[in-house]
Amino acid sequence: MNQDWRGILLRRLLLLLGACLLLGLVTGQYAWALVLGLAGYLYWNLRQLLRLHHWLKNADELPPEGSGVWGEVFDQIYHLQKRNQRARGRLQAVIDRVQESTAALKDGVVMLDRQGNLEWWNRAAGQLLGLKRKQDGGQPITNLVRHPRFKEYFEQDNHREPLELPSPVDDHLRLQLQLTLYGNGEHLMLVRDVTRLHQLEQMRKDFVANVSHELRTPLTVLTGYLETLQDNVDDIQPRWRRALQQMQQQGARMQNLLNDLLLLARLEATDYPADSKPVAVDLLLLSIRGDAQALSADRHRISLEADATVRLKGSESELRSAFSNLVFNAVKYSPEGGEIRIRWWADAEGAHLAVQDSGLGIEARHIPRLTERFYRVDASRSANTGGTGLGLAIVKHVLIHHRGQLQIDSTPGKGSTFTCHFPPAQVVRR
Template sequence: MGLWKREAWRLLLLAGSGLAVGWLLSHAWAGLALGLGACLAFHLHQLRRLHRWLTLTPQAEPPATTGIWGDLLDRLYRYQKGQRHTQERLLGIIKRVQESSEAMRDSVVMLDGHGDMEWWNSAAERMLGLRAAHDRGHHITNLVRDPRFIDYFHARDYREPLTLPSPIDEQMVLQFQITLYGDDERLLMARDITRLHRLEEMRRDFVANVSHELRTPLTVLAGYLETYATYADQLPPRFARGVGRMQEQTVRMQSLVSDLLLLSKLEIERGGADHAPLAMSALLASVQRDAEALSGGRHTLEVEQSEARALVGSEQEIRSALSNLAFNAVRYTPEGSHIVLRWRPQGDGACLEVEDNGEGIDPVHLPRLTERFYRVDKGRSAATGGTGLGLAIVKHVLLRHDARLEIDSRPGQGARFRCLFPASRLLEPQLIEQ
C-alpha cells in the first residue's frame, strides 16, 4: 500500500501544483490539466521504457526507476528470471531423457493424442525406417502398415505385446509395446527379438522333428507288446507284469508324442482355413460321451447350453481344447464328482466352461497351469496318465480363435475353466441357415 500512497500523493502534488500555477495566472483549469498531462506523460514514458526493455533486451536488467514502476519492473525481472531457470531445468531434463533414449537399443517413438509421431530415437530409424526430414507429424500407421499393427493400435488393449516383422526388413522380428500416458498420448517401444524368434523356431522344429521320428519306433514297440500281451498267460508272472507295464508306458509316450505334434502344429501353422460355424450342442454331447468313457461311471457329467449362437472356428481344435479340459476334470477329481460342460453367453461374447466340484487348486499354481509339463501334484498327475500338455494346447487353441482362458479355483471349492470368445467369433442361428 506504501507505493500506491506515494503514487497517489505524486498525482495530487502534480495536479495541485498545476492548479496553483494556473490560479496565479488566472487559468486554474488549464493549470490542473497541465499537471495531469505531466503525470500522464511520466507514465507514458515509463510504459515506453518497459516496452523497449521487453521487446529489445529482455535478457538484460530492467531500466532503473523509482516508485511503483520500479517495483513493477523488479517483479517482472524476478519472474522472468525464475521462468528462465525453470525453462533451463526442464530443457535439461528433456535433454537427459533424449540422451538416455538415444542410448537405448530399443526403438522409442512418442505419439501425440492423434497417433502422430512427435519424436523418436536413432534406434527407431534403424528398425522402423523413420526419417526426421519428412516423417515427423505423420500418423504411425502410415509407416507401420501391417493390418495386425493397425488393429492392435486402434484396439487400445496394450496388455500384451505384438510381434511383427520390421516394416523395412522382413528378416528382422520386432516386439511392439504401446503405453498410454498424459492426455491420450502414447509411447511406442519396439524391441529386436530376431535372435529369440529364431531360437524359438529352432526349438519348435526340434520338438516337431523328434516327436515325428519317435512315432515309428513307438508304433513298432506297441505292436510287438500287443503281440506279447496275447500270450501273457504263457509267460512267467514276472514277464507278464513287465509286458503290461511296458504297454501302459508305451501308450503314455504315444499320447505325449501326439500332444507335442499338435502343439507344434498350433505354433507353426497360421490356421483359419477350416474355420466354420460349429454345432455346439453336438460338439458338447460328443465330448461328454468321450469323457464318460474315460470316467467309466466314476463321475457324473452334465451338459448345459443357454447360448443359441454358434462359434466360428476349427472343429478339430475346439474339440481338442474342450476334450482336454473335460478329461482333466475326470482325471483330477475324486470318484463321485460332478462335472458340467457349459456353453453360455458372457457379455457381448460367449463362454465355454468346464466346471467340477472336486478338490480345487491352490491359487498359487493358477498363473503357471498353462505352462508345458507344469504339474500341481507330480505324483498324482503321472498316475492319471496325463501328459502335462493339455492346458498348453488349450491356450494355443484359444489364441488362434481370439479367445482367452480364465481359471477360477479354490482348495475344496472345485474348479472352473472358462474359455471366453468375443462377439466377432459368434454367428446367429438364422445366418447359419442362410
C-alpha cells in the same frame, strides 16, 4: 526496489492534484488545470506502456530506465525473465541428457499422442521400424507398422503382454513391442530386437517337432508288436502277461505325449487358424460331453448348458482339442460322485466357455504356471491319471489363435473353474 510502490503512487497523485489546484488558483481555471494535469499524467503512463511493449518485443535488450511504479515493473519483469531463462536452461539440459541417453539405447523408444500419432522417437526405433524424422512426424503409428496384429494390439485396452512381430524394414528381424499408457492418455512404446531369442525358440520348437516325428515310427512298431503279443496272451507264459500289459500302457502314454507335442508344435508354427469359419460350439460341446461321460463311466454328474445361437469363428479341430482338454481334466481330477458343469454363453463382452468341477482344487501359487509345458501341480497324481502335462499349454495356444484368454479360478477343497473368454469380433450370432 524495496520501497512501497503503493505509497509512492498515492503521493504522486496527491502532488499532481496539488499542482493542478495551484495552477487553477493562479489562472482561475480549475477545470482546465485538472484536465491538463490528468492528460499529462495519462500521456506519461501511455509512453511508459509503449516502452514496456517495445522491450517485451525485443527481450534481448536491457530493461528501459524508469522511476516509480514503472521502474518497479521493469525490474520485476526483468528478474522474472532471468529466472525463467535459468529454469528453461535447466529443463533443456535435462531434455538433452534424456535424449542423449535414449539415443544410446539399443532398444527403441517411441512417444505417441492420444490418437497414436508419432511425437518423438530415438535412433534405435528409427532403425528398427524404418521411421524417417522429416516425413513421419505426426503420422499415425498404425500407418507405418501395418501388421494387422499390431493394429488390434494398439486398439485394445490391455497391454500387459508384449507383442512380437517381424520388422517392417526386414522380415528376418523379430521385434517385441510393449505399449504403456502415461500422462493424459499418451502412449510410450518400447521396441526390442528379439531376433536371437526368436531363433533359439524356433530351434527348440523344430527340435521337439522333429524328435516327436521321428519317434512316432519306432513307437508304432513297438506298440504294434505289443498288441500282437497281447492278442496271443494265452500262448505266453503267465509271468510275462503283467509286463506286456504295463509296456502297452506306457506305449499308449508315449503315443499320447507325441501326439500332444506334434499338435503343440503345429499350433506354435501359425498365428491364426487356417480354416477360420463359424463353429457350432453347442454341437461341439455335446460331442465332447458324450466322450467325457464315456471317460467317466457314470462316476460323475456332467451337465451342459449351451446357447445354440452363439457360434465362434475359428478352427473346429483346434477348439475341440482345447475344450476337450478342459472337460477331460475336470473328469480326471474330480472324485467319484463329483459334479462337472459345462456352460457356453455370450454377452456384450464376447463369448465365454466355463468348465466347473468339484475336484480337489488348486493352490493359488500354482495357477500362474498351469499353462507351462509339463508343469504338474502333483506329479504323482498326473502320472496316475495318464496326463502328459501339455493339455493346458495346448489350450493356451488355441485361445491365442482365437484371440481368447484363459481365466482360472480355484479354491483348494472346493473345485476349480476354467473360463475361456473370446472377444466380440470372434462371435457369430445364428
